[in-house]
Amino acid sequence: MASVADQATGISVPAPAAAADAPATGVAASSITLPAVGERELRLDLFRGLALWLIFIDHLPPSFLTWLTIRNYGFSDATEIFIFISGYTAAFVYGRALIEHGFIVAAARVLRRAWQIYVAHVFLFTIFLAEISYVATSFENPLYSEEMGIMDFLKQPDVTIVQALLLRFRPVNMDVLPLYIVLMLALPLILVSMRWRPDLTLALSVLLYAVTWQFDLYFSSYPNGVWMFNPLAWQLLFVFGAWCALGGARRMGKILSSNITLWISITYLVAAFFVTLTWYVPQLGHALPRRLEQWMYPIDKTDLDVLRFAHFLALAAITVRVLPSDWPGLKSRWLKPLMLCGQHSLEIFCLGVFLSFAGHFILAEVAGGAALHALISLCGIVIMSAVAWLISWYKHSADKSAKKGARGNADLAGGG
Amino acid sequence: MRSGLLLGLALMILVAGAAFARAEEAETCPVPASLLATESSLPKVAEAVNSGRPLDILVIGSRSSSIGGSQEDAYPSRLQAALKDKLPTATINVSVELQSKQTAEETAAGFVKLMEAKKPTLVVWQTGTVDAMRSLDPDDFHAAVDRGVTALQNAGADVILMNLQYSPRTETMISGSPYMDNMRAAAQEHDIPLFDRFSIMRQWNEQGDFDLFSAVHGPELARRVHDCIGRALSNFIFGAAHLGPAQQN
Numbered sequence: 001m002a003s004v005a006d007q008a009t010g011i012s013v014p015a016p017a018a019a020a021d022a023p024a025t026g027v028a029a030s031s032i033t034l035p036a037v038g039e040r041e042l043r044l045d046l047f048r049g050l051a052l053w054l055i056f057i058d059h060l061p062p063s064f065l066t067w068l069t070i071r072n073y074g075f076s077d078a079t080e081i082f083i084f085i086s087g088y089t090a091a092f093v094y095g096r097a098l099i100e101h102g103f104i105v106a107a108a109r110v111l112r113r114a115w116q117i118y119v120a121h122v123f124l125f126t127i128f129l130a131e132i133s134y135v136a137t138s139f140e141n142p143l144y145s146e147e148m149g150i151m152d153f154l155k156q157p158d159v160t161i162v163q164a165l166l167l168r169f170r171p172v173n174m175d176v177l178p179l180y181i182v183l184m185l186a187l188p189l190i191l192v193s194m195r196w197r198p199d200l201t202l203a204l205s206v207l208l209y210a211v212t213w214q215f216d217l218y219f220s221s222y223p224n225g226v227w228m229f230n231p232l233a234w235q236l237l238f239v240f241g242a243w244c245a246l247g248g249a250r251r252m253g254k255i256l257s258s259n260i261t262l263w264i265s266i267t268y269l270v271a272a273f274f275v276t277l278t279w280y281v282p283q284l285g286h287a288l289p290r291r292l293e294q295w296m297y298p299i300d301k302t303d304l305d306v307l308r309f310a311h312f313l314a315l316a317a318i319t320v321r322v323l324p325s326d327w328p329g330l331k332s333r334w335l336k337p338l339m340l341c342g343q344h345s346l347e348i349f350c351l352g353v354f355l356s357f358a359g360h361f362i363l364a365e366v367a368g369g370a371a372l373h374a375l376i377s378l379c380g381i382v383i384m385s386a387v388a389w390l391i392s393w394y395k396h397s398a399d400k401s402a403k404k405g406a407r408g409n410a411d412l413a414g415g416g
Numbered sequence: 417m418r419s420g421l422l423l424g425l426a427l428m429i430l431v432a433g434a435a436f437a438r439a440e441e442a443e444t445c446p447v448p449a450s451l452l453a454t455e456s457s458l459p460k461v462a463e464a465v466n467s468g469r470p471l472d473i474l475v476i477g478s479r480s481s482s483i484g485g486s487q488e489d490a491y492p493s494r495l496q497a498a499l500k501d502k503l504p505t506a507t508i509n510v511s512v513e514l515q516s517k518q519t520a521e522e523t524a525a526g527f528v529k530l531m532e533a534k535k536p537t538l539v540v541w542q543t544g545t546v547d548a549m550r551s552l553d554p555d556d557f558h559a560a561v562d563r564g565v566t567a568l569q570n571a572g573a574d575v576i577l578m579n580l581q582y583s584p585r586t587e588t589m590i591s592g593s594p595y596m597d598n599m600r601a602a603a604q605e606h607d608i609p610l611f612d613r614f615s616i617m618r619q620w621n622e623q624g625d626f627d628l629f630s631a632v633h634g635p636e637l638a639r640r641v642h643d644c645i646g647r648a649l650s651n652f653i654f655g656a657a658h659l660g661p662a663q664q665n
Contacts, residue, residue: 135585146516151589172590216555293604360588
C-alpha cells in the first residue's frame with residue numbers, strides 16, 4: 001500500500017489535488033507536484049466506502065434509510081461511483097505495474113484480480129442458491145403462486161449452474177461483479193492504449209458507447225434477457241476513470257475550476273432533483289412538460305443513460321470542488337469506517353451482498369417491521385466496517401512480519 | 417443522553433403499538449389518495465354510467481389476477497361487487513381473460529380478436545409480471561405494451577394498466593422496476609390511468625395491514641388482499657371517470 005504513489009515514472013501520476021473521484025480543483029501549481037511517499041488518495045477510499053454502504057442499503061428492501069441514498073435525489077446512484085473509482089484505481093495501480101514491469105506482468109496481475117472477483121461471484125451465487133432453495137421448498141402462499149414460478153430454474157440445476165459459471169445466469173443484485181470482471185479483462189488493453197494515446201482511448205470508448213446505443217448491442221443472459229449492466233456501455237465510466245487517473249484529471253483542472261462548470265453542474269443537479277421529486281410526489285407530475293417527459297423517459301440504467309452519466313459528472317465536479325484532498329476531515333476518525341470499507345472494496349462488496357441476502361432472509365423469517373428493518377441496515381453497516389477493520393489489521397500485521405517488498409498494490413485497486 | 421434514549425424507546429413502543437392497532441383492523445386496508453389519483457380520465461366509462469348503459473369491464477391478466485381456482489375471491493369479482501355497491505342501479509359485468517405465462521407481447525397479439533368478441537367499455541390490463549420474471553428487454557416490453565394499448569383503444573375501449581404485485585419474498589429474484597417504469601411511461605404516452613398495484617400493496621405491508629412476507633398464510637390472506645385490491649380498483653375507476661364523490665363510499 002505504501003508503494004502506490006511514490007516514485008515518479010513515465011506516466012503522469014496524478015497529484016493529490018487532481019486525483020479525486022473526479023478531476024481536480026485545478027489549482028495548477030499543486031496539481032503538478034507529485035504525491036509524497038505513501039500518500040493515499042483518501043477521497044477515493046471515502047467515496048468508494050460510501051458507494052459500498054449505499055449499494056448495501058439499496059439492496060435491502062426499502063426502509064427509511066433508503067431515503068438517504070443518492071438515487072432518490074437524482075438520476076445516478078452508487079454504482080456509477082463504484083465503477084468510476086474502480087477504473088481510476090485500477091488504472092493507477094496496474095498502470096504503474098505496466099511501466100515498471102512490462103505488459104506481461106501487468107496483464108497477469110490484472111487477470112489474477114479478475115479471477116479473484118470471479119471466485120467471489122461464484123461464492124455469492126452458492127449462498128444465493130442455498131437461500132432460494134430454502135424459500136422454494138418452505139414457502140407456500142397462493143397470493144404469489146405466479147411469482148414463485150421464478151424458482152422454476154431449480155428444476156434444472158445442471159443448466160442453471162453452468163450458466164451461472166458462464167456469468168449468464170445472474171440473480172437480481174448480483175450484476176455488479178460480472179460487469180467488473182468484464183471490465184477488468186479489458187483493462188490490459190485499455191492500459192496499453194491509454195499509455196500510447198490517452199485521449200484517443202477515451203474517444204474510442206465514447207465511440208463504443210455510441211455504437212452500443214445506436215445498434216442496440218448487448219450481452220445476453222440466461223434464460224433470456226440481457227445483462228442488467230451492459231459492459232459495452234458502462235465501460236465508458238471505467239475508461240473515463242482510468243483516463244482521469246493517468247493524467248486526464250490534471251489536464252481538466254482548468255475546466256473543473258471554472259465557475260461556469262460549477263454552475264452548470266449545480267443547475268443540472270437541481271433540475272434532476274426536481275424530476276426525481278415527481279416520481280415520489282405524483283401531484284407534481286404535471287409541472288413537467290409532456291414533451292420533456294417523452295424525450296427523457298425511460299432513463300436507462302442498463303445502458304448507462306447519458307442523463308445518468310451527466311448526473312455523475314456533475315456530482316463529481318462539485319465534490320472535488322468542495323472537498324479538497326487535503327481536507328482535514330479525511331483524517332477524522334468518524335470517517336474511518338467509510339475509509340476502511342473503501343480500502344477493501346472487493347471483500348466488503350461481497351460481504352454487503354451476502355448481508356443483504358441475510359437481511360432479506362431475517363425480515364422474511366422473523367417479521368417485516370420498520371424498526372427491525374432499520375436495525376438490520378445499521379447492523380449490516382457496522383459488520384461491514386468491523387470486517388474492513390479486521391482485514392486492514394490483518395494485512396498490516398502480515399505486512400510487518402513479511403519482508404518489505406513491492407506488494408499490497410492490489411489494495412488500492414479494491415482489496416487483496 | 418439517557419433521556420434521549422428513553423424518549424427513543426418510548427417512541428418505538430408507540431410506533432409498534434400503532435402498528436399492532438392497525439393490524440387489528442386489517443380489513444380496512446386504506447390507500448393513500450395520492451396512489452389513487454390520476455390525471456388521465458376514462459371518458460367512455462363516464463359516458464356509459466351517466467347514460468345508464470351497461471358497464472362491461474374486461475380484466476386481462478396473468479395468474480396474479482386470480483387465486484388458485486376460486487374466481488369468486490379474486491380481485492375482478494371483488495371489483496364487480498364493489499362497483500355494484502357504489503352504483504346499485506347500473507348493470508355491471510366484469511369478465512376475466514387469464515393468460516398465464518404469457519408475456520405482454522404474446523398477450524397483445526390476441527387483442528384484436530378478443531375485443532371483437534367481448535366489446536368492453538373498459539379494459540384493465542394487468543401485465544409485466546411474466547416479462548419481469550423472464551427478464552425480457554424492457555424496451556421490447558415497452559413497445560409491446562404500447563402496441564397492446566393502441567389495439568385496445570382502437571377497438572373503442574378505455575384502458576387501465578395494472579402493474580406487478582408487491583412480492584417481498586421474491587424481491588431478490590424478480591427485478592420489477594424497469595418494467596414498472598416502462599408501464600408508467602406507456603401510460604403517460606397514451607394518457608391512460610395506471611393502477612399502481614405494487615405501491616399500494618407495499619403500502620399495506622408497511623402499514624401493517626397485511627404481512628406479505630409471511631410464509632404461513634393460506635388462502636385467507638390471498639382472499640383478503642384481493643378483496644382490498646378490488647375495492648381500491650373500484651375507487652380508482654370512480655376517480656378516473658369523475659363519477660362524483662356523491663356516489664362514492
